[in-house]
Amino acid sequence: MGEGVTAGQNLELDAAIAETRAKYQRANAQSAERHEGAKRALPGGNTRAVMFYEPFPLTLTGGRGCTVSDLDGHTYVDFVSEYTAGLYGHSNAKIAAMIKQVADSGWVLGGPNPYEGRLAQAVVDRYPAIERVRFCNSGTEANLMALSTARAVTGRAKILAFEGGYHGGILTFAHGGSPLNAPYPFIFGHYNDIAGVTALIREHAGELAAVILEPMMGGGGCIAAKPDFLAALRAETAKAGILLIFDEVMASRLSYRGYHGKVGIKPDLVTLGKYIGGGCSFGAFGGRADILDRFDPASPNAFGHGGTFNNNIFSMAAGFTGFTEVLTEEALDRMNGLGDDLRNGMNALLGTRNVAAQVTGVGSIMNLHFVGHPVRSPDDVEHADPRWLHLWQLEMLLRGQYVTPRGMIALSLPMTRAEIVAFLDVFADFLDGYRSILPQQI
Structure with a gap:
């Protein structure tokens, strides 16, 4: 029944949820109607699973700064921040002007544009572990490319990932993993378990192409890796010729030099995504020059890497402007x-x-967990009662705070201390x- 919860409190919790749901439904009739209508063409009225929650998600119609508005006329302070991709907020003037400039000059031109090389150089200049970089369209794609690159470079097949981790829609390992996952031969370790993971690496050293992890788990519950855990991974992978991949699709926003720059550990490959496109679709994988130079199309036996929208001008121009002028x-x-x-x-x-609950995370990314014991890995929150977060989310929405159903919170650049104080109240x-x-x- 959960920590410190009695049978009577369970009944009260269910009653509270029912009452809050009823209030939510009354307040959001147009969002409910839109959701029902969308079900006729979209399975469950939805095309992005993380956006769904019971009884139905709000339909958003616009945003300014760090606020969003919905179909029923409510305005919320946005603590979802598009699951960290909305770092710039919703109306940055510099980024908006660049997008308009691109729209006015034409797009899908079918060739290199002036912005991709400049954005690439800015990424290389900022992140210590990235000597070369290639662009794609999402963090999921970036991680797929990094894993495939590691397998091709090392000639080994297996990947060590972490239980409860998330590296994209087809690389998701929560609750036993997804039947839709890419069919890489995975070995799974426990996050922050130095002894256990060291033993796994040594046991499978000759088979492992890569170890992949978020140095601060985002989707796994905003759990930071212990510095000695990261140091142990770096030492063991280097010793065995295994590529270490840091998925910094979310975590790179936690330090100007990326998370690896923050902790002073250089992985072989780094994946990026989300906010770096300035609000447009974006992904990137980069790292050691000797690895990435295998993608040079002028070189013999180069790896092919296509993608119609890898260098789409909206992402390149908005990304360059945001990354160099705003961030x-x-x-x-x-x-x-x-x-x-x-x-x-x-x-x-x-x-x-x-209260038997805590908020984990680093800097501008965090997660509320209704558990009373220490949280060091996703295992520690696997059996938390989800009803508490459900009640919390709906009640926060009714109070004008836009938050996620899983308890994750992400800030954006337009936020001020006033929004923080109001949220705490x-x-x-x-x-x-x-x-x-x-x-x-x-």
């Missing part, structure tokens, strides 16, 4: 500092009320309103 080191540090303040503030509120109100039934720390 300054000062701006990124300020946003991540606000994230630290929000996470610490939420944990303080939970602590003073003795609303969170405190939620905790106090349900104090009698929230799980208590034992």
